[in-house]
Amino acid sequence: METKDILSRRGIAPSLTRLKIYEYLRAASHPSVDEIYQNLKEEIPTLSKTTVYNTLHLFVEKDLAKALFTDFSKNRYDIKDVPHAHFHCTECDEIHDIHEITPPRIAEDAIEGYLAKEAQLTLKGVCPRCRRQNTNSQ
Amino acid sequence: METKDILSRRGIAPSLTRLKIYEYLRAASHPSVDEIYQNLKEEIPTLSKTTVYNTLHLFVEKDLAKALFTDFSKNRYDIKDVPHAHFHCTECDEIHDIHEITPPRIAEDAIEGYLAKEAQLTLKGVCPRCRRQNTNSQ
DNA sequence: AAATAAAACTGTAATGATTACAAGGGGGTG
DNA sequence: CACCCCCTTGTAATCATTACAGTTTTATTT
Structure with missing residues (x-):
């Protein structure tokens, strides 16, 4: 299925920016927002980081992408010793x-x-x- | 076992600040750094947020505490659909x-x-x- | 094609968490 | 008492994220 159709199916208008972000996300390995931004701004010189954020939020909302929790971003602490x-x-x-x-x-x-x-x-x-x-x- | 001994065993000098942070961590539910800071500064008016960070890092390093990854701060995205x-x-x-x-x-x-x-x-x-x-x- | 409205996109500024760093303070040892 | 080490502190810097308001693009209607 073409990227365009993948987006359309979820009710997302398949703009160029969105297509490119989707395709980057699919090809890359768990990219950060900045990585996406840095790489795509060559192709899309007018790209704004806010757009990357907006687009990713949209994808997550429409179940096209997932936000990962990793060790990079820890802001809660726990001391319990029983596995849970x-x-x-x-x-x-x-x-x-x-x-x-x-x-x-x-x-x-x-x-x-x-x-x-x-x-x-x-x-x-x-x-x-x-x-x-x-x-x-x- | 007393808190003091728990820290000592791991090679952590049991200062008052560390004891209090450890005990807060044990009693609370996955507190954030700010929560710990806000609550302890009543008891320890000179407490600095940097100290809370330092102490938690020390605890994690010495395997006394864990940093959690949660949805609060996600900075990587993934699109794969196969569970992994x-x-x-x-x-x-x-x-x-x-x-x-x-x-x-x-x-x-x-x-x-x-x-x-x-x-x-x-x-x-x-x-x-x-x-x-x-x-x-x- | 002009007019309009809605949706996308952009840039700047604000916020919030975290880290870097250099200096202050206190307690124990010689 | 002097010294040293470690703990602690405060400020400033960094980095990711969000808020927001304005601009551009796209689609739609006339």
Whole structure:
């Protein structure tokens, strides 16, 4: 399927900028906003970084792309020693510990060639309290 | 075990500031740096935010605490649709797709009361290339 | 083709988290 | 008492992200 159609299907107008960003994203490896911007501004000299942000937000909203959480961006700390997952509620922005599901225990040499030191499992969605509030108010 | 001893065991001098930060971290729920700072400066009026950063970095280095990756601060994007994990190499800062291990498929209602929409599994460690380079140069 | 409205795009400024860095302070040791 | 080391502090710099208002482009209607 052509990129144009992929965007159209999701209700995104397939402008040149959006096509290029989509294609860069598909070809590259987890690029940062700046990487996308730096690389595309050769082809699209008028490109603005704000547009890259806007476009990525749009893609995420329309389920065409995902925002990753990685070690680059850590702004919460935890001290619990029992393995557990984290649930981030997108409504209230709270983080809850989840013990029903745990990050897989990964041996250091589980993945050929890699030395794995830590695994984090993060879930995203709506927490019980926010679900109740949504139901009540609608 | 007393907090003082927990720190000492890891080779961290148990200063008042560090004790308080450790105890706050243990009692609170995934606090941000600012939350820790705001709450402790009542007790420790001279506290500086830099100290909170320094102390947390120290705890992480000594394996007393973990930095979480969450949706709050995401700065990489991905478009792949096959479920896969991400491996963040702490030496070269690259992110690799890992297909040998995948995030557990989590049904929306898998966790009592929660609505789970997405799961991300992130590993941390050293990638094959960096491991080879370390070996060669030492 | 002109007129209009809506949607995309842009640039600048503001915000917020984090880091860099150089200097201050306190406690223990010789 | 002098010295040194480590902890702590404050300011300034950096970097990613967002806010916002204005401009350009595109599509639509006349």
